[in-house]
Amino acid sequence: MHGLAPSYEGRVYSWGVNDDQYALGRATTHTPLTRVVYSGDDGDSDSDEEVPLNPLESTPMLITGFPEGTVITSIAASDSISIAVTDTGRVYGWGTFRCADGILGFNERTSVQDVPVLLPTPRDIVRVSIGTDHVLGLTKEGDVYRWGDGQQYQLGRRISERHRLTRLNPRQVSLPGARSSTSRPAPIVLSQLPGMAGSGHGDSINMGNVGYASLSAPRKIVL
Structure with a gap:
């Protein structure tokens, strides 16, 4: 339900569904414009049923939560979890894991991680795959x-x-x-x-x- 894309400079852009699981790794709170109903307008039209897209979700945007100087060389995304590997072999993650009962959690202390955080993995990770x-x-x-x-x-x-x-x-x-x-x-x-x-x-x-x-x-x- 979301996508990640790396840039040539080693930065990461995200877009797609963010909801309450923060798979995009950045804030996407957006207040849509309210349609003004004038006198004589009953408000009934085909457009009334349309739900406007959140531009902060539907537009690829830069994830700014990485420490300054971080260079991302590999990324992977699943339903509600995202992973990024740096040029030094460190691994960052954000979002949450789900199970048959719903949200399982991001780690033992955090249910949902809203921005990239360093994971306790070896320093020499070169590739990740996500199911x-x-x-x-x-x-x-x-x-x-x-x-x-x-x-x-x-x-x-x-x-x-x-x-x-x-x-x-x-x-x-x-x-x-x-x-x-x-x-x-x-x-x-x-x-x-x-x-x-x-x-x-x-x-x-x-x-x-x-x-x-x-x-x-x-x-x-x-x-």
């Missing part, structure tokens, strides 16, 4: 970190509802990955070892493993 509500981050050494909603085992580990918010903290996947790709709802990791590994819910044979509808831990996909 519907989970993120995979790849380091230059080939390690994979994951965080977000894990109700369908997208994070490659079993998570009890009692510890549901701990899944919002980036943690390393115990798999030597060379490349990662998230999909809904089954993420795939290309390993340094021959083959691929996947975990999550594969209701449409997304997992590539015949006989497994869901996998709570990464399993090699036989090609």
Whole structure:
């Protein structure tokens, strides 16, 4: 429901739906012009049913919440979460993760993050991939970190509802990955070892493993 675009200078523009989940990473409060009804005008017209667009949402605009001098080299966006990677391997995020019950949260302390904030990831993240509500981050050494909603085992580990918010903290996947790709709802990791590994819910044979509808831990996909 929203888009991100990087500039040549390493800045980020956003547009789309912001509502109360702040996926755009900037304020978009806008008061539309009020239509004046004159005497003799019953106010009935086709235009009365039109809802004017919020120009602060519908127009690509610069996200100014990054620290001065930050250069963004990679971006990724999902339903209500946005991620940006800098040229120094740091990761910023904003918005929120959702689950089957509604808003899950941005981290253990914050429900919705309205502006970009630095995430507790290694300094050498080179690429991120985003599924519907989970993120995979790849380091230059080939390690994979994951965080977000894990109700369908997208994070490659079993998570009890009692510890549901701990899944919002980036943690390393115990798999030597060379490349990662998230999909809904089954993420795939290309390993340094021959083959691929996947975990999550594969209701449409997304997992590539015949006989497994869901996998709570990464399993090699036989090609």
